Amino acid sequence: MHYETVYLEDHFPGLPPQKEKTKLTLYIPGVCQEIDLSKKFPCAVVCPGGGYWWTSGREAEPVALRLVGNGIAAAVLEYTCGGAHYPVQLLQVLASVAYMRKHSEELHIDAEKISVMGFSAGGHAACSAGMFWHEKKWADILGVSVDDVRPDGMVLCYPVITSGKYAHRDSFKCLLGDDPDPALLEKMSLEKQVTDKTPKAFIWHTAEDGLVPAENSLMLALAMHEKNIPIEMHIYPIGHHGMSLCDTTVDKPENVTDGARYCTEWFGHCVKWIKEML
Numbered sequence: 001m002h003y004e005t006v007y008l009e010d011h012f013p014g015l016p017p018q019k020e021k022t023k024l025t026l027y028i029p030g031v032c033q034e035i036d037l038s039k040k041f042p043c044a045v046v047c048p049g050g051g052y053w054w055t056s057g058r059e060a061e062p063v064a065l066r067l068v069g070n071g072i073a074a075a076v077l078e079y080t081c082g083g084a085h086y087p088v089q090l091l092q093v094l095a096s097v098a099y100m101r102k103h104s105e106e107l108h109i110d111a112e113k114i115s116v117m118g119f120s121a122g123g124h125a126a127c128s129a130g131m132f133w134h135e136k137k138w139a140d141i142l143g144v145s146v147d148d149v150r151p152d153g154m155v156l157c158y159p160v161i162t163s164g165k166y167a168h169r170d171s172f173k174c175l176l177g178d179d180p181d182p183a184l185l186e187k188m189s190l191e192k193q194v195t196d197k198t199p200k201a202f203i204w205h206t207a208e209d210g211l212v213p214a215e216n217s218l219m220l221a222l223a224m225h226e227k228n229i230p231i232e233m234h235i236y237p238i239g240h241h242g243m244s245l246c247d248t249t250v251d252k253p254e255n256v257t258d259g260a261r262y263c264t265e266w267f268g269h270c271v272k273w274i275k276e277m278l
Helices: 061-069 088-102 121-132 136-142 169-176 182-187 215-226 258-262 265-276
Strands: 002-007 023-028 041-047 073-078 109-119 153-157 200-206 231-236
Touching (some): 023 061, 041 061, 088 136, 109 121, 153 265, 200 215, 200 265, 215 231, 231 265
16 A cells, blocks of 8 residues: 655645645555556545534544555545635645546556545535536636546535535534625535536435434435436435444444444445446
């Protein structure tokens, strides 16, 4: 495995300056001369959750290592939280996609199979990239082409999507501030931003999620279906919010409930989707 940490500002000086540089950690499967030295891997840019207040380690390296073990490259993005407002996180996600695409040859990445994977508020950051990548101003800020920042797919895990009735209010408070412009708050309701340029998606949620209601995923899926954009969605009947891989890799044994164990199959379905449908 190739393991490396890069800082996005070193490659994209147009990024809005932050207190600390933005870390992107790469986990790339190794190629083997016994199999195929020219092999290319699909890639997922992983955006952990944390309400736009922080990024959870439970949805970072454990997920990346599981992806690598299944032949998928991962790049974990520690996007800026805790007071950094939109569009900072959107630009950091798009810069991560552009970095992986620009370095695809040396990293053995399939440049046509780069997805964004997000958990909870990280799902909102990832989905924002899927909705807004084609707006030329973002590529101009990063000094790249619009095609460089294009996500080929979205993997959205119990994502924050809507700023309406079923919103996770604290996420939007962190993203936009205490008194956001109503038009911007409306724009951040991503189920309303689906276009024919929105990439296909794999989505999962639980019906019991008491923090980010399943309506977030359902509303997005319906909007995408109405535009004939391919989706695979799993709504599990039991399970709490923020389960990540749903096992003891990411939580104490006493916290891994029957509901969590029931949801572990999301990852296998996701791997199959990335490899066969992306």
